[in-house]
Amino acid sequence: MATQISNDDFVDLFNNMAAMLEIKGDSVFKIRAYQRAANTIDQLSWSLAGAVANGDDLRKIPGIGKAISEKVQEYVATGHVAAYDRLAEELPPNVLELLEVPGMGPKTVKAAVEELNIASVAELEQAALDGRLAQLPRMGKKSAENILRHIHAQRMRSDRTPLVIASETCAAVSAQLFDVCAGLVSLTPAGSLRRWEETIGDLDLIAISDNPAETGPALAGLSSVQEVLVQGDAKTSVVVDPGIQIDLRAAEPDSFGAMLQYFTGSQQHNIRLRDYANRQGLSLNEYGITVIESEQTERFADEESFYARLGLPWIAPELRRGADELDAARAGQLPKLVEVSDLRGDLHLHSDWSDGKFPLEEMVAAVAAMGYEYMALTDHSQGLGVANGLTPDRLARQVEILKALQDRYDMTILCGSEVDIRADGAMDFPDDVLAMLDWVIASVHNAMSQDRATMTKRIISAMENPHVCAIGHASTRLLGHRDPVDFDIEALLQTARATGTAMEINAAPERLDLKDTHAARARELGVPLVVNTDAHHTDGLSNQRFGVAVARRAWCGPEHVLNAYPVADFLGWLRTPKGQRTARFDAMVAGAGVGTS
Ligand code: DGT
Ligand code: CA
Ligand code: CA
Ligand code: ZN
DSSP: OOSOOOHHHHHHHHHHHHHHHHHHTOOHHHHHHHHHHHHHHHTOSSOHHHHHHTTOOGGGSTTOOHHHHHHHHHHHHHSOOHHHHHHHHHSOTTHHHHHTSTTOOHHHHHHHHHHHOOOSHHHHHHHHHTTTGGGSTTTHHHHHHHHHHHHHHHHHHHHSEEHHHHHHHHHHHHHHHHHHOTTEEEEEEOHHHHTTOSEESSEEEEEEESSHHHHHHHHHTOTTEEEEEEEOSSEEEEEETTTEEEEEEEOOGGGHHHHHHHHHOOHHHHHHHHHHHHTTTEEEETTEEEETTTTEEEOOSSHHHHHHHTTOOOOOGGGOSSSSHHHHHHTTOOOOOOOGGGOOEEOOBOOTTTTOSSOHHHHHHHHHHTTOSEEEEEEEBTTOGGGTOBOHHHHHHHHHHHHHHHTTOSSEEEEEEEEEBOTTSOBSSOHHHHTTOSEEEEEOOSOTTOOHHHHHHHHHHHHHSTTOOEEOSTTOOBTTTBOOOOOOHHHHHHHHHHHTOEEEEEOOTTTOBSOHHHHHHHHHHTOOEEEEOOBSSGGGGGGHHHHHHHHHHTTOOGGGBGGGSOHHHHHHHHHSOGGGHHHHHHHHHHHOOTTOO
16 A cells, blocks of 8 residues: 555544444444444554554454454555445445535434435535425434535535645645756746635646746656646646646746736736726737737736736735725725734734643743734633633633743733633633733634524624623634634624724634635724734744735735734723723724834
8 A cells, every 4th residue: 555544544434334334224233333443543642554564463452353453454455445345335326425514424314315315415405405404303404504504615625725725735846846947947826826815726836947848847747746637838737636736837037927917817807907908908918918009019027017007006916806906006095905024913822721732931932933022822711621721720820920921021921811702602701800811812612503693692792791802713614624603794893893892813724714805894894903823833823924814805904903013002902991992993093003113
């Protein structure tokens, strides 16, 4: 076997076998044995395939008997398990696909297949939409709605790649190409990656090379390439591990600006720009701008000169959505967008006191090394048992330690907490505990399938608490894994405005929450935004760029971002009684103390 089988692969294998046996109506003992094996393997701290390679006796592991042990060996040796393949053949096709939809257990799949004749996820979706799914035993309207949400999340996951993965793949492939192409001068990402879209359909790269003929074949020859789709002089398309398509185009340095502009898109932006150009007697393509009457094509080495030829200022890629950006550009009203370097603090950070990976002393040191003026440590509150949430006693001790640490730093260290908003809207700490903190973020972490009215009311209750400074990752979505909760965003943002509560743009790349359109509405309403990393690891601190991209896509300048203000301004806001913070923030935006320290 060339590829290493991970413990997760074994867990999936045995869970699937258990589920398939259950659908078949096989022996309960057999089903339990597979489930037990899956649970056991899931908790191993070492590689099962590695143990097989060492020749270890797997039957010494509790929960793994002879039959399971043989299947593990078979899987490692051949990459297949015959018993598994047989089961899959005996059941209707697509049963596994149905089982992979969260919320669809074996009993539900069995009922869906037998009673509703469902044979695919598409048919399951239809049944969820037209109400048939809800009528199955033990199902109901709510569960059916959740299944529908999961199907949509899964579709997103399969079709498009999350931004962070595309961005890492782009960096890795670029490094490999530079290694093998002596003549390569530059490699520039275009397309949706350059626009910082949440998910990426394919990666578009533009190469400038002293030896253009070598770049395409070099890409096609990389070891990470799974498939070569197109190989030509102007364009090479490949699919790289993990299933991401890359379109590579060669550019001449003197027309690079036009090519970058064209392939950055968005398509909507380009269509509008082309109309705009046509009205000036100009036509656009990836090589330049042509004067229609004379058929003369002008070339542009950079985007600034390209846009300038159309009488426009350069438009940041994050704004190129085909919405209002052209009108704003023409009117000279493009915003001066916030940049990563504008951030002066990070106000959502975890240590190993809850579910972070580093001692708080190391987290603080790492934040200081970012050059920030201020930070807040915000470990989880007590109710979040899975995240080792802090009791009031532990929190009080942490506060003391942080206060002692402050002596060693110029950076202002705020004592904070990410307090759970309970299902009924109550805060997970009583007010007297919250009162000892400098900074309180309130977040939803459970009961995420509450209906719209309940969820909206729940978050509004948190906003009405005088100690709550900001709402963390409001929608709780995990890109490609978990859909956002259902809430009335307009009501939430109006309440944030009325109560003086800030809204977080959580920069963790799997979250990006608030998302761009919601952040834009917050900005319009004058609700302060905070761009936080929610870092659980020192590496996570560099994720601010993903949050800043969301803010930029929301047309935010530094004046709209609370943690872009100098420490004195930020603390001035924080020390203002909550009921007056909105007025205070309005004054800050108007006077924009940003960039003055
Ligand atoms: P994606 O890949 O789905 O995440 O989104 P994009 O925007 O990267 O789209 P893609 O890769 O199909 O094309 C890259 C850019 O190239 C696109 O944003 C605009 C430009 N482009 C591609 N095809 C056309 C076209 O037919 N007309 C125009 N005006 N522009 C195009
Ligand atoms: Ca693309
Ligand atoms: Ca493309
Ligand atoms: Zn959280």
